[in-house]
Amino acid sequence: MNKKTRTIFIGNQKGGVGKTSAVFEIGYILSTRGYKTLLIDADAQRNLTSGSGIDVNTKKNIYMAINGVVGFDEAIVNIRPNLDLLPGASQMTADHFATGEGTFALREAIEVITDVLHYDYDFILIDVGPGGGQLMNMALVAADYLITVATLTKYAYEGVEMMCADLERGRKNYVGFKVKPLGILINTFKKTAESDWRQECFEELTKVYNADMFPMQLGICSLMDQCKEECMSFTEYATHARKSNNAYFKLAAQYQELVDEIVARIENAEKEAK
Ligand SMILES: Nc1ncnc2c1ncn2[C@@H]1O[C@H](COP(=O)(O)OP(=O)(O)O)[C@@H](O)[C@H]1O
Numbered sequence: 001m002n003k004k005t006r007t008i009f010i011g012n013q014k015g016g017v018g019k020t021s022a023v024f025e026i027g028y029i030l031s032t033r034g035y036k037t038l039l040i041d042a043d044a045q046r047n048l049t050s051g052s053g054i055d056v057n058t059k060k061n062i063y064m065a066i067n068g069v070v071g072f073d074e075a076i077v078n079i080r081p082n083l084d085l086l087p088g089a090s091q092m093t094a095d096h097f098a099t100g101e102g103t104f105a106l107r108e109a110i111e112v113i114t115d116v117l118h119y120d121y122d123f124i125l126i127d128v129g130p131g132g133g134q135l136m137n138m139a140l141v142a143a144d145y146l147i148t149v150a151t152l153t154k155y156a157y158e159g160v161e162m163m164c165a166d167l168e169r170g171r172k173n174y175v176g177f178k179v180k181p182l183g184i185l186i187n188t189f190k191k192t193a194e195s196d197w198r199q200e201c202f203e204e205l206t207k208v209y210n211a212d213m214f215p216m217q218l219g220i221c222s223l224m225d226q227c228k229e230e231c232m233s234f235t236e237y238a239t240h241a242r243k244s245n246n247a248y249f250k251l252a253a254q255y256q257e258l259v260d261e262i263v264a265r266i267e268n269a270e271k272e273a274k
């Protein structure tokens with residue numbers, strides 16, 4: 001890949017579908033492949049920050065940096081080789097960014113990080129909290145690419161439907177709105193009586209969403225929760241703890257394939273845009 005920063009928003013207004021886990025895992029895997037990666041925690045719940053082992057009450061956080069109280073270079077912390085984090089803040093809620101100007105706060109933050117401070121990230125991954133609204137708009141306006149995480153459930157499906165509407169609105173309303181959907185990722189996949197039918201609903205929705213489903217569906221593995229206690233990524237934890245089991249191997253391999261596919265889809269999109 002040529003040198004350039006790609007900003008990816010990993011979203012769905014539905015909570016609990018695995019967005020934060022995916023941001024950490026995808027970011028970690030990208031960093032191990034030599035890509036310089038920044039994770040942005042734009043969720044007031046700050047799960048990405050605590051999951052990285054960083055104090056959630058730090059004043060050197062995204063909100064203070066956006067408001068110029070601290071520099072972005074003071075707030076950004078290195079958490080692994082090639083992997084940085086911009087810690088979250090409890091003020092990352094819609095009411096703190098309610099103005100039209102607020103919509104562009106995240107885009108401007110990224111411009112300062114890359115163009116003014118000259119951080120040479122290959123990837124920036126954005127995590128926002130559940131609920132949609134202004135924070136979701138801010139992330140859509142800031143991003144080059146969108147990955148939508150969902151589970152094969154009614155509510156997650158409705159979240160993706162709402163995201164399609166947000167994309168449509170964004171294209172109409174915001175100058176420089178450029179986000180390109182990369183795909184819908186099914187997490188905690190389990191074959192049930194209804195899963196095939198729900199899967200078909202999602203396939204149908206991709207016509208409006210405008211990108212295919214990711215072919216690898218992430219399975220369920222209980223280590224995913226245990227690794228959070230240790231502030232590690234899933235890949236890292238299972239390697240350290242040597243708690244390998246079939247569910248682990250399967251999910252770890254699916255995540256690696258997913259990252260291959262994400263990089264391939266971005267390369268494709270960039271070729272098509274030329
Ligand atoms: N593939 C998976 N297997 C098992 N548990 C998972 C998996 N993905 C996520 N989880 C768990 O589901 C919960 C919600 O995940 P999280 O990433 O916080 O979702 P969100 O950011 O969408 O709210 C967490 O406890 C997480 O550990």
Ligand SMILES: [Mg+2]
Nearest residue numbers: 019020047129
């Ligand atoms: Mg989350």
